[in-house]
């Protein structure tokens with residue numbers, strides 16, 4: 170009888186326990202590592218000294234505790250939580266290292282269910298929260314799936330109409346101009362040509378603030394660094410004779426483009442994306458605003474492309490191929506602590522404008538979408554200063570470049586998508602700050618992570 174009861178209890182328990190795979194993405198430096206580190210840290214504190222008033226399960230005292238547990242996906246690298254935390258705990262604290270590729274961490278969150286039926290069955294339940302960090306650049310590759318090599322080449326040729334981009338492309342454009350499309354395929358020719366093209370992608374990211382760089386794996390190759398699949402370039406040197414095969418330069422690049430699509434682009438959707446339940450996309454609007462009009466326009470195109478990548482309905486093949494199941498999608502403007510609090514709602518509205526612009530062309534049926542502004546790790550204090558007899562809001566923090574303590578008013582964020590006038594008279598300079606000095610036994614300071622949790626997990630701990 171006792172054996173039967175134990176079995177029944179564990180069966181009920183399994184029925185109550187839930188798993189949720191929450192994917193965290195954003196373009197490089199958008200704040201993914203800081204977000205996951207802080208989220209894990211907040212959840213580990215949630216049973217004791219939570220500072221998550223807007224997340225009801227914590228506010229109601231129903232979170233009993235959370236702990237890190239081994240993940241189910243042994244082929245996915247582990248997220249470096251300990252390393253990130255120990256960097257933040259250094260004197261003086263430093264931001265965690267940049268990361269590459271995909272990683273994940275699993276938390277078991279033990280809680281008291283609120284739902285009466287669940288409570289009658291069991292006093293406590295567990296939510297296994299799997300957090301997955303992956304580069305947003307991978308999402309930008311999705312449109313490649315419906316393009317041929319010739320179509321993609323034509324699109325890249327169009328990009329080269331922008332003078333700033335064309336100027337930096339000079340080395341690979343001149344190297345490719347002497348290659349005949351029907352000459353015998355030779356890796357000694359293609360490898361340096363692709364290296365020149367990859368360098369160009371890095372250069373336009375760095376110098377022009379470009380976000381929409383394709384193919385995304387060229388700049389973030391991870392384990393595929395040096396793979397022949399990443400050694401092709403768009404053909405932008407005029408007409409090509411018909412029927413060129415792999416033995417020719419053009420045909421070889423076409424084959425590699427197809428391999429890239431099949432193994433890397435479709436492979437990511439099949440192996441990872443299809444398994445995500447919920448998604449948060451982090452966007453650093455402030456760095457793009459600092460860099461100016463071209464960079465912000467490119468960020469806006471990139472956000473547009475990311476929004477479109479959740480449009481499963483557009484073509485049947487998408488749904489058939491990957492059967493995605495994401496039902497909640499949160500866009501979060503990061504580093505809100507770079508702003509005085511009066512600007513936070515403007516930042517959220519600015520991002521919401523970017524997302525809506527992408528939304529217009531996408532049908533995101535069945536997905537609940539929201540936007541907010543947050544700081545995963547709050548590095549500043551806000552207050553007020555008196556300037557020429559007037560009280561104005563101000564921020565206090567340590568500058569990242571020289572460690573100096575400063576009090577400043579960083580300026581205003583445009584509420585709507587900025588127009589030409591705005592760029593003429595813009596008056597802001599968003600400073601990068603060093604991480605806060607923080608007591609490791611305390612939760613990391615943050616802004617609105619609890620609201621992100623409420624949207625993303627609210628219904629899962631009922």
Ligand SMILES: Nc1nc2c(ncn2[C@@H]2O[C@H](COP(=O)(O)OP(=O)(O)OP(=O)(O)O)[C@@H](O)[C@H]2O)c(=O)[nH]1
Nearest residue numbers: 197198199200201202203264267268544545546548
């Ligand atoms: N003030 C402040 N700065 C932040 C915050 N989050 C991130 N940053 C800054 O942004 C930088 C990039 O943050 P990461 O979390 O490493 O960004 P990432 O998206 O993981 O970057 P990659 O791994 O390179 O793709 C950090 O080094 C900090 O300088 C935040 O909440 N507040």
Ligand SMILES: [Mg+2]
Nearest residue numbers: 201202267268
């Ligand atoms: Mg990272």
